[in-house]
Amino acid sequence: MRILRSNGVALEINDSRLVFDTKPIGKSIQFISHAHLDHARNLSPKNVIMSKETASILKAVGRKGEWTLLKYKEKIRIGDGLEISAKPSGHVLGSAQYIVDADGLRLVYTGDLNIYDSLLHRGAEPVESDILVIESTYGIPYYRFPSREKTYANIVKWVLKTISSGEIPAFKVYSLGKSQEIIRIINTYTDIPVVASSSVSRISEKYNEHGISLEYFSINNDESKEILKQGGCVYVSSFREDLPTDRRVRWAVASGWALRYRYSSYDMAFPLSGHSDYDGLVKYVLESQPKKVYTIYGYAEEFSHNLRRRGINARPISEACQSSLF
Numbered sequence: 001m002r003i004l005r006s007n008g009v010a011l012e013i014n015d016s017r018l019v020f021d022t023k024p025i026g027k028s029i030q031f032i033s034h035a036h037l038d039h040a041r042n043l044s045p046k047n048v049i050m051s052k053e054t055a056s057i058l059k060a061v062g063r064k065g066e067w068t069l070l071k072y073k074e075k076i077r078i079g080d081g082l083e084i085s086a087k088p089s090g091h092v093l094g095s096a097q098y099i100v101d102a103d104g105l106r107l108v109y110t111g112d113l114n115i116y117d118s119l120l121h122r123g124a125e126p127v128e129s130d131i132l133v134i135e136s137t138y139g140i141p142y143y144r145f146p147s148r149e150k151t152y153a154n155i156v157k158w159v160l161k162t163i164s165s166g167e168i169p170a171f172k173v174y175s176l177g178k179s180q181e182i183i184r185i186i187n188t189y190t191d192i193p194v195v196a197s198s199s200v201s202r203i204s205e206k207y208n209e210h211g212i213s214l215e216y217f218s219i220n221n222d223e224s225k226e227i228l229k230q231g232g233c234v235y236v237s238s239f240r241e242d243l244p245t246d247r248r249v250r251w252a253v254a255s256g257w258a259l260r261y262r263y264s265s266y267d268m269a270f271p272l273s274g275h276s277d278y279d280g281l282v283k284y285v286l287e288s289q290p291k292k293v294y295t296i297y298g299y300a301e302e303f304s305h306n307l308r309r310r311g312i313n314a315r316p317i318s319e320a321c322q323s324s325l326f
């Protein structure tokens with residue numbers, strides 16, 4: 001096994017080339033871990049493998065191609081003795097970790113990873129591996145998130161307080177993943193109606209189609225304009241915008257970066273993330289029991305360094321390019 005490129009993972013195994021969340025190299029098979037743009041940007045028109053949920057989200061946002069759909073736990077065989085399967089990564093609808101078995105060795109590519117249960121998804125289960133390629137977005141000890149329950153409670157409290165002042169609480173969050181978690185929090189703990197922007201509605205529809213029930217009004221229907229005028233509702237969007245209401249709108253963000261950055265132009269920032277925090281990443285590595293770890297995305301250098309201090313053979317993937325993995 002050789003790694004050919006490090007912005008995403010490009011692997012050469014025997015005569016096959018597999019690329020994960022990056023551009024194909026010559027004749028290769030491309031795997032997409034989930035539908036966030038930074039992972040699906042280089043989507044090629046064919047020879048692509050992804051989950052059916054990821055495909056339905058990509059189609060909903062206008063992407064086209066001939067894609068092979070891989071179900072969780074299903075296996076794809078390529079050439080002689082190369083097998084690839086997928087397991088949920090707990091990050092967003094359809095997100096997958098890929099498991100590559102070749103010549104008695106197992107490589108796991110986690111993609112974006114969340115090991116904690118949320119109102120939308122079960123946390124990712126660690127997969128045992130020989131070689132682990134793990135994301136390291138929050139790979140420094142500074143990033144230790146409060147429990148999800150605590151953050152959920154703080155979100156609900158802020159929503160109730162804002163509404164009781166006659167104002168509208170609004171969230172500016174990613175249209176895939178975070179938006180749906182906010183809608184689900186409000187649906188689960190309150191009877192407050194949620195109005196969602198067009199892009200959030202388009203993706204939330206896919207969650208409903210795949211069995212994760214979300215109740216909201218799309219901004220495009222007349223009823224939602226009346227709801228916004230009346231107040232007593234929550235608004236969810238991927239960008240800040242003027243709303244058709246005379247009421248004051250208070251904007252909040254929800255992101256793991258809220259632990260560090262102040263978001264001073266917002267009324268509130270909640271440390272809610274679709275990624276694992278530092279402790280979650282370390283837990284995954286310990287349970288995966290890999291012989292070698294390659295870190296990718298975010299704090300790749302720092303996370304490797306911290307793993308090495310625990311006696312784990314870890315390097316950022318950028319240092320592994322062109323070298324043999326095993």
Ligand SMILES: [Zn+2]
Nearest residue numbers: 034036091112
């Ligand atoms: Zn992502």
